[in-house]
Amino acid sequence: MMKKLRRSMLFLPGSSAAMLSTAFIYRPDSIMFDLEDAVSLKEKDSARLLVFHALQHPMYKDIETVVRINPLNTPFGLKDTEAAVRAGVDVIRLPKTDTPDDIYQLEGEIARIEAECGRPVGSTRLMAAIESAVGVINAVAIAKSSPRLMGIALAAFDYVIDMQTERGDGTELFYARCAVLHAARGAGIDAFDVVYADIDDEAGFLKEVDLIKRMGFNGKSLINPRQIEILHNAYAPTQEEVDYAERVIAAAEEGDRHGLGVISLNGKMIDAPIINHARVVIERKNASGVRQ
Amino acid sequence: MKIVKAAIAGTLESSDLVVKVSPAEDGLDITVNSEVYKQFGEQITAVVKETLSAFNITQGEIIVEDKGALDCVIRARMQTAILRGTESKEIAWEKL
Numbered sequence: 366m367m368k369k370l371r372r373s374m375l376f377l378p379g380s381s382a383a384m385l386s387t388a389f390i391y392r393p394d395s396i397m398f399d400l401e402d403a404v405s406l407k408e409k410d411s412a413r414l415l416v417f418h419a420l421q422h423p424m425y426k427d428i429e430t431v432v433r434i435n436p437l438n439t440p441f442g443l444k445d446t447e448a449a450v451r452a453g454v455d456v457i458r459l460p461k462t463d464t465p466d467d468i469y470q471l472e473g474e475i476a477r478i479e480a481e482c483g484r485p486v487g488s489t490r491l492m493a494a495i496e497s498a499v500g501v502i503n504a505v506a507i508a509k510s511s512p513r514l515m516g517i518a519l520a521a522f523d524y525v526i527d528m529q530t531e532r533g534d535g536t537e538l539f540y541a542r543c544a545v546l547h548a549a550r551g552a553g554i555d556a557f558d559v560v561y562a563d564i565d566d567e568a569g570f571l572k573e574v575d576l577i578k579r580m581g582f583n584g585k586s587l588i589n590p591r592q593i594e595i596l597h598n599a600y601a602p603t604q605e606e607v608d609y610a611e612r613v614i615a616a617a618e619e620g621d622r623h624g625l626g627v628i629s630l631n632g633k634m635i636d637a638p639i640i641n642h643a644r645v646v647i648e649r650k651n652a653s654g655v656r657q
Numbered sequence: 658m659k660i661v662k663a664a665i666a667g668t669l670e671s672s673d674l675v676v677k678v679s680p681a682e683d684g685l686d687i688t689v690n691s692e693v694y695k696q697f698g699e700q701i702t703a704v705v706k707e708t709l710s711a712f713n714i715t716q717g718e719i720i721v722e723d724k725g726a727l728d729c730v731i732r733a734r735m736q737t738a739i740l741r742g743t744e745s746k747e748i749a750w751e752k753l
Contacts, residue, residue, distance in 0.1 A: 382673035382730045411737040412668050417753065418729035444748070451750050482750070 368645075370394050370652050371516065371555050371598045371623035372418060372584035373593050374431065378403035379412035385419040389428055389588040397431040400445045401460050409441045413448045420452035433458040437470055446471070450478040450489050452471040455477065456515060462493035463500045465510035470510050490515040492557075496523035501541045504548035516555030518586060519545045532562075548583055564589040573598045585625065597653040602646045604655050617643075660717040664742035667734040674723040674731060676738040681718045685709065691723035704728050708735040712750050717742070 375393035377384045379400045388396055393569060398419065398575060404412040414543040420430055421468045430518060432454045434445035449457055459471050468491065479486045495501055501524070508517050519541055530537045538559065549556035558577040574596055577585060602610070617640045620628035628635045663679040674691075687709075689702050701723055708731075709719065722732070736753055739745075 381670075382668070382726060382734075383671055386672045386727050410740065411733070414737050414740075415730065418733045422727070422729045447748070447750060555690060572736070643671040 368648075369624070370584075370648060371429070372649075372652075373596050374518075374584060374586045375590060375593065376403070376433075376559060376560065376586060376588050377530065378486035379416045379432075380404045380408045382415060383414055386424075388590070389424045391593055393428070393587065393590075393593050394431040394567045394584065395431050395456070396425065397433055397458060397586070399433045400441070401433050401435050402541050409435070413441075413445055414609045417448040417452045420449070420454055424655065429455045430456050431456040433460060433494070436461050437467075437474070443474060446474055447478055450475055450484065451482045453484070454489065456490040456492055457520070458492045458494055460505055460520070461496050461500070461545045462517075463497055465502050465506045468493060468507060468510040468514070475513070487513065489513065492555075494518045494520045495541070495545055496520040497527045499523070500524075501544045504544050505551060507556060508548040509551035514552070514554050516557055517545055517549050518557035518581065520586075521559035535573065542577070542580060542582075550581070556581070558582045558585040560588050561592070562588065564591060567595060570595060571599060589646060598657055600649055601653045601656040602650050606646050606652050607655055610650075613639060613643035640645055658712050658715055658739070658743045658745070660714060660739070660742040661744055662742055664738050666741060669724055670725050672726055674721055674726045674734050676734045677718075677720040678738045678742040679718045680742075681716055684716060686718045687721075688719070689721045689723065691721070691725075693723070693725055693747035699744065700728070701731060704731045705735060707752060708732055708739070712736075712739050712743070714739060714743075724741070 371394050373393040374395040375388065376399050376436050377388050379398045398416040400412055400416060409594050416432060422441050432449040434457055435441035437443060446457065452456060461529055475489050479489060491511060492515055493507050495504055495517060521538060524541060527532050546556045561573050563569060570592060578600060588595060613635055616628050616630045616635055660678050660680045665675060665677050667673050667675040669675055687705060689698060689705060691698060691701055705719065705721055
C-alpha cells in the first residue's frame with residue numbers, strides 16, 4: 366500500500382465559519398482545524414461546535430482531517446477531544462507535548478470516547494507537536510509512545526521563546542529539526558516542519574522548503590492556502606528524477622519476472638531502498654506533476 | 658431545556674450567521690432573516706426548528722441573521738446559542 370502523502374498541512378482557525386466552509390477547495394494533503402491558539406478564550410465553545418459539524422460534512426470526506434486541541438490541562442482540552450473523536454476526525458494534534466505521559470493521558474481519553482460513541486478503538490490517530498526544549502530532548506520517547514502516532518511536528522513559536530532566542534535564518538532550529546526528524550524516522554512515523562509566518566515572502570518560504578525537503582521532512586504546516594501550490598511544486602520531482610524513477614521501477618519489475626534478487630541499472634546496483642524511493646518520486650509526480 | 662438568559666453566537670461575516678436567543682413564556686417566536694431567504698429560507702427555518710426540537714426547547718425568542726451559511730454552520734451556531742442561553746455545562750454529544 367502506498368504511504369499517504371503529507372506535504373502540506375493547512376491550519377484553519379476553528380472559529381472561522383467562512384474558512385471552514387471553503388478550505389477544502391485548496392486541496393492540501395491534510396487540513397488542520399485549530400481550536401487552540403487561533404481561537405479566543407470566549408469563543409472556544411463555539412469553535413468546538415463549528416469544527417464538530419464541519420468534520421461531518423461531506424466536503425471533508427476525501428481530505429485527511431486533523432484537529433489541534435487545547436492541552437488537556439486546560440478547561441478545554443478534554444471537550445475538544447470529545448468533539449473531534451465523536452465527529453470522526455482522522456488525527457488529533459496534541460500541542461505542547463513534553464513527555465510520553467502527555468500522549469498516554471490523551472490516548473486513554475480517546476480510547477474511552479471511541480468506545481462510548483461506537484468508533485473502532487484505535488481508529489483515531491495522533492500527532493504530537495513539540496514546542497519546548499524538554500519536548501525536543503524527549504522526542505525519541507514521544508515518537509515511540511503510541512501506535513496511534515502518525516507523526517510528530519516541530520512548532521517553532523513557543524520553542525524559540527523557550528530557547529531564549531527568536532526566529533531567524535534557521536540556525537535557531539537546527540538541533541530541534543534534526544532531533545525531531547531522527548525521532549520520527551526511528552519510530553517509523555512522519556515528521557512535519559514549522560509554519561513559515563511571512564506569507565508575502567515567497568523566496569524565503571521556498572528557501573526553507575528546500576532545506577526541510579533535503580533534510581527529509583515529509584512536509585510542513587501552512588498558515589495560508591497560497592503556500593500550498595508553492596510547497597507542492599517544490600516537493601514535485603524534476604523530469605529527470607521521474608525518468609530515472611521509471612527506469613528503476615521497470616528494472617525492478619523485470620528483475621521480479623526473472624526471479625532476480627539483485628538487479629542493476631546502467632551498471633549500478635538497485636536495491637529495495639532505491640526502488641522505494643523511486644515509488645515515492647512517482648507518487649509525488651502523480652500528486653502534483655513535474656516541478657515547474 | 659429552558660432558555661434562562663439572553664445569549665448570542667456567530668458573526669455577521671459572509672458564510673456565517675448570528676443567532677440570538679432570549680427567554681419567553683409564550684411558546685417559540687422564530688425570526689429568520691437571510692440574504693438568500695428566497696432560495697433557502699425554508700431550509701434554514703427547518704434546521705433552526707430541528708435544532709430547537711433536539712434540545713426540547715419549547716419557549717423562547719429566536720432571531721437568526723444569516724449571511725449565506727451552510728447547514729452545518731447554522732446547526733453549530735444554533736447549538737452554541739442554546740447551550741449559552743440555557744447555561745448548560747455538560748454537552749450531550751449524541752443530541753448534536
